[in-house]
Amino acid sequence: MEQQAPPPADLNAPCALRMMLIRRYSYLTLKFSNPIISASGRWEASWNGGGTAADTEAALLATVLEKFQDCGGAEHSWETTGTVRDPLNGENVILTQRRVCNYCDGKERVITLYHPGPTAEEDS
Numbered sequence: 001m002e003q004q005a006p007p008p009a010d011l012n013a014p015c016a017l018r019m020m021l022i023r024r025y026s027y028l029t030l031k032f033s034n035p036i037i038s039a040s041g042r043w044e045a046s047w048n049g050g051g052t053a054a055d056t057e058a059a060l061l062a063t064v065l066e067k068f069q070d071c072g073g074a075e076h077s078w079e080t081t082g083t084v085r086d087p088l089n090g091e092n093v094i095l096t097q098r099r100v101c102n103y104c105d106g107k108e109r110v111i112t113l114y115h116p117g118p119t120a121e122e123d124s
């Protein structure tokens with residue numbers, strides 16, 4: 001994990017943060033469940049490629065932010081700079097992304113996404 005100190009995400013406003021993350025990571029199909037409806041009876045998050053659970057919503061959101069390397073800032077985003085079909089598994093696509101944020105560095109990452117259907121690029 002990186003040893004820098006971005007502004008803390010506002011975990012006092014979990015609803016607003018949750019909605020922002022759902023929008024920001026819609027391409028990962030990020031979903032949240034509360035203990036009333038979740039299978040585990042805890043706060044749960046799931047997305048294409050992963051999932052996590054916690055005893056409180058604030059703890060869940062903190063874990064999701066950490067896993068997504070997201071400071072929770074309003075302008076934070078991962079910009080996808082390349083999309084290729086996984087040569088080892090045709091049902092996956094490999095995304096190259098660059099972090100765009102006033103508080104975080106512009107590191108690049110590569111993520112694998114389960115995406116058996118054609119991507120926007122493949123469709124055109």
Ligand SMILES: [Zn+2]
Pocket residue numbers: 006070071072073076077100101102103104
């Ligand atoms: Zn950030």
